[in-house]
Amino acid sequence: MNTDLAPPIAALAERLLAGERAALARAITLIESSRADHQADAQALLRRLLPHTGQAERIGITGVPGVGKSSFIEALGTMLTGQGHQVAVLAVDPSSSRSGGSILGDKTRMARLAADPRAFVRPSPSSGALGGVARATRESGLLCEAAGYDIILVETVGVGQSETAVADMVDLFLVLMLPGAGDELQGIKKGLVELADLIAVNKADGEQMLAAEQARRHYRNALRIIAPEAAPWRPDVLTVSALTGQGLAELWATVLRFREAMEAAGQRQAKRQAQQVRWMDSLLQDRLLGRLARHREAAAELAACRREVAAGQETPLRAVERVLGAFQGG
Numbered sequence: 001m002n003t004d005l006a007p008p009i010a011a012l013a014e015r016l017l018a019g020e021r022a023a024l025a026r027a028i029t030l031i032e033s034s035r036a037d038h039q040a041d042a043q044a045l046l047r048r049l050l051p052h053t054g055q056a057e058r059i060g061i062t063g064v065p066g067v068g069k070s071s072f073i074e075a076l077g078t079m080l081t082g083q084g085h086q087v088a089v090l091a092v093d094p095s096s097s098r099s100g101g102s103i104l105g106d107k108t109r110m111a112r113l114a115a116d117p118r119a120f121v122r123p124s125p126s127s128g129a130l131g132g133v134a135r136a137t138r139e140s141g142l143l144c145e146a147a148g149y150d151i152i153l154v155e156t157v158g159v160g161q162s163e164t165a166v167a168d169m170v171d172l173f174l175v176l177m178l179p180g181a182g183d184e185l186q187g188i189k190k191g192l193v194e195l196a197d198l199i200a201v202n203k204a205d206g207e208q209m210l211a212a213e214q215a216r217r218h219y220r221n222a223l224r225i226i227a228p229e230a231a232p233w234r235p236d237v238l239t240v241s242a243l244t245g246q247g248l249a250e251l252w253a254t255v256l257r258f259r260e261a262m263e264a265a266g267q268r269q270a271k272r273q274a275q276q277v278r279w280m281d282s283l284l285q286d287r288l289l290g291r292l293a294r295h296r297e298a299a300a301e302l303a304a305c306r307r308e309v310a311a312g313q314e315t316p317l318r319a320v321e322r323v324l325g326a327f328q329g330g
């Protein structure tokens with residue numbers, strides 16, 4: 001069997017490894033495509049590039065619309081490229097296909113970073129379902145690493161499941177919060193704060209300075225209750241201003257302390273390995289469910305069982321057995 005890559009893919013890999021932006025952009029387009037031949041090429045490309053990945057700091061960033069995510073990423077990203085880092089910005093926004101514009105779609109949102117030769121800004125893929133969007137973003141992150149980017153920032157909107165998906169593809173998950181009372185406890189209730197390795201209260205400038213400090217104290221107290229004593233890292237709360245740059249250097253120093261603490265505890269690799277396995281499991285689950293949906297008898301049995309389970313005429317466990325029976329029988 002010929003295991004060599006198709007010549008165009010091999011050439012693409014070489015150009016990408018040399019850090020060519022156009023090659024990286026094209027490779028990501030391949031990753032995002034749902035065409036079977038593109039998918040095959042994309043996976044061949046990824047396998048080839050995997051040995052060149054893993055060196056980057058992967059950071060997820062979330063927060064409600066208006067909290068200042070794009071301003072913050074622009075400010076932090078520019079600070080980091082100024083220090084010689086190469087920064088890639090990706091996004092997970094499964095709603096982007098519906099709203100017609102993704103969270104990074106509007107180029108003017110991060111104009112400075114988008115024009116920075118040491119940065120690469122890519123809008124969220126807009127394939128619709130969260131699973132597909134998250135897969136494409138995760139794999140795009142690997143491509144960016146192979147292309148030499150040593151910091152990967154993954155932005156997501158502050159609504160539900162996309163945050164869990166992003167938290168599961170990064171080393172550190174950062175939650176941006178607004179100063180002022182009211183929404184603090186809400187964040188804790190929603191479980192958002194439980195995902196956070198770091199919280200930054202943004203807009204700590206001007207008249208909002210005091211309110212930001214108050215919010216910081218509030219979250220610190222809340223986290224003290226949530227975080228287990230023995231964990232290698234206890235989430236910290238900082239105040240920052242994307243507008244003035246206040247707190248950004250301290251925030252980055254905290255990111256590096258997080259990395260050290262995780263490495264010292266053997267947790268950095270362990271976390272990544274567990275993420276890889278969960279990712280594989282979820283791909284397998286998607287594939288199996290996809291096959292089931294395309295299997296005529298099993299799909300019909302599934303539809304019937306759903307109705308019967310809803311009507312209380314069948315137990316869920318027996319329904320599952322019936323569906324699997326139909327699947328295996330044909």
Ligand code: GDP
Pocket residue numbers: 063064065066067068069070071072202203204205206240241242243244
């Ligand atoms: P996103 O929706 O979370 O991406 O938020 P944006 O970055 O678009 O910011 C929303 C609004 O907040 C904009 O008007 C920004 O200028 C403003 N903003 C963002 N960061 C700061 C900050 O640190 N201080 C102040 N005062 N305003 C900010």
